Amino acid sequence: MKYHPLGRTGIDVPEIAFGAASLGSIYFDVSQDEANKAVAVALENGINYFDVAPYYGMTTAETALGAALKAMDRNTFHIATKIGRYGDAEWDFSADATRRSIEASLKRLGTDYIDVIQCHDIEYGDRQQLVHEALPTLRKLKEEGVVRNIGITGYLLDVLESVAKEQQVDTVMAYCTYTLQDRRLGPVAKRLSEAGIGVLNASPLGMGLLTQRGAPDWHPGNEKVIELANAAARLCKARGSDISELAIKFALSTAREFDIATTVIGTARAENVMRNISWAGEVIDPDLLEDVEAVLEPVIGAGWDVLPGSGGKAGK
Numbered sequence: 001m002k003y004h005p006l007g008r009t010g011i012d013v014p015e016i017a018f019g020a021a022s023l024g025s026i027y028f029d030v031s032q033d034e035a036n037k038a039v040a041v042a043l044e045n046g047i048n049y050f051d052v053a054p055y056y057g058m059t060t061a062e063t064a065l066g067a068a069l070k071a072m073d074r075n076t077f078h079i080a081t082k083i084g085r086y087g088d089a090e091w092d093f094s095a096d097a098t099r100r101s102i103e104a105s106l107k108r109l110g111t112d113y114i115d116v117i118q119c120h121d122i123e124y125g126d127r128q129q130l131v132h133e134a135l136p137t138l139r140k141l142k143e144e145g146v147v148r149n150i151g152i153t154g155y156l157l158d159v160l161e162s163v164a165k166e167q168q169v170d171t172v173m174a175y176c177t178y179t180l181q182d183r184r185l186g187p188v189a190k191r192l193s194e195a196g197i198g199v200l201n202a203s204p205l206g207m208g209l210l211t212q213r214g215a216p217d218w219h220p221g222n223e224k225v226i227e228l229a230n231a232a233a234r235l236c237k238a239r240g241s242d243i244s245e246l247a248i249k250f251a252l253s254t255a256r257e258f259d260i261a262t263t264v265i266g267t268a269r270a271e272n273v274m275r276n277i278s279w280a281g282e283v284i285d286p287d288l289l290e291d292v293e294a295v296l297e298p299v300i301g302a303g304w305d306v307l308p309g310s311g312g313k314a315g316k
């Protein structure tokens with residue numbers, strides 16, 4: 001596993017980070033036993049950065065991750081979680097909610113500090129509240145040692161870039177914007193990194209879009225995006241390959257061109273954790289990449305409307 005500095009946080013992040021939204025059963029029902037196996041295999045193989053949120057599975061992802069990490073030495077891994085989003089269409093960046101959310105996350109995660117606390121999907125919430133309540137509260141909690149670094153997450157890159165620079169946050173996590181289907185995060189990540197901000201690329205599989213199983217029914221991509229992603233998956237299958245492999249190899253092999261510190265991949269399956277790690281060390285098939293890019297060409301860079309419900313799903 002390769003490690004890269006996450007901006008000025010002092011954390012060296014593995015090139016693959018563990019996206020724990022899947023542990024909240026947002027793609028399919030996940031048992032605690034499956035969660036334990038996926039987390040243990042990740043940690044044993046050098047994936048020591050776990051990203052989660054109260055919103056994922058309406059707190060079940062944090063609970064499952066906390067249980068899976070319970071027996072592990074807290075000094076051997078980093079936890080990133082979030083505040084501010086509490087439902088498909090529910091945001092609260094008030095000072096009170098921020099403190100309460102962190103207290104509850106600490107309990108669920110079985111820890112007394114959070115390595116990276118992130119304001120979740122900032123484009124939706126009340127910006128004044130974010131700037132005048134949530135962020136100042138997080139800065140106080142940082143002084144108290146409860147949180148160690150402060151970040152923001154979301155889909156709209158212009159919002160992420162301007163807020164990150166104005167508010168001098170430590171990290172930015174963008175999702176679905178550096179994949180086979182969308183490359184827009186690249187130049188933004190480069191500028192953020194030059195400003196000392198650590199960049200995390202979440203959802204290199206486009207939240208399931210670039211998998212053989214295909215996008216989940218709640219996926220916000222428009223019809224054309226989903227149709228062409230399915231066509232690309234069929235093409236990969238016909239060549240004896242898997243579009244997930246191509247998508248992960250693409251994201252990992254080009255991330256450093258844009259100073260992306262880590263790629264946050266979601267899987268609740270130990271065998272897929274291992275597949276992803278092995279793909280990180282392999283060369284991409286240039287002919288397959290070219291053919292898949294030709295299929296996706298009409299929708300490369302095509303984003304989707306950000307409506308509440310984008311950026312994950314509360315799950316069960």
Ligand SMILES: NC(=O)c1ccc[n+]([C@@H]2O[C@H](COP(=O)([O-])OP(=O)(O)OC[C@H]3O[C@@H](n4cnc5c(N)ncnc54)[C@H](OP(=O)(O)O)[C@@H]3O)[C@@H](O)[C@H]2O)c1
Pocket residue numbers: 018019020021022027051052120121153154155173175202203204205206207208209211212244245264265266267268269272273275276311312
């Ligand atoms: N707004 C935000 O802050 C935001 C938004 C989105 C994501 N994120 C973060 O980024 C993480 C990753 O995003 P995500 O999980 O939504 O999307 P993703 O990583 O793009 O895709 C996840 C899907 O890919 C499948 N997958 C993973 N590895 C695979 C493999 N080797 N072969 C086949 N399928 C594979 C998973 O299925 P299996 O479980 O069956 O392997 C799951 O259905 C989240 O967990 C979260 O931490 C943050």
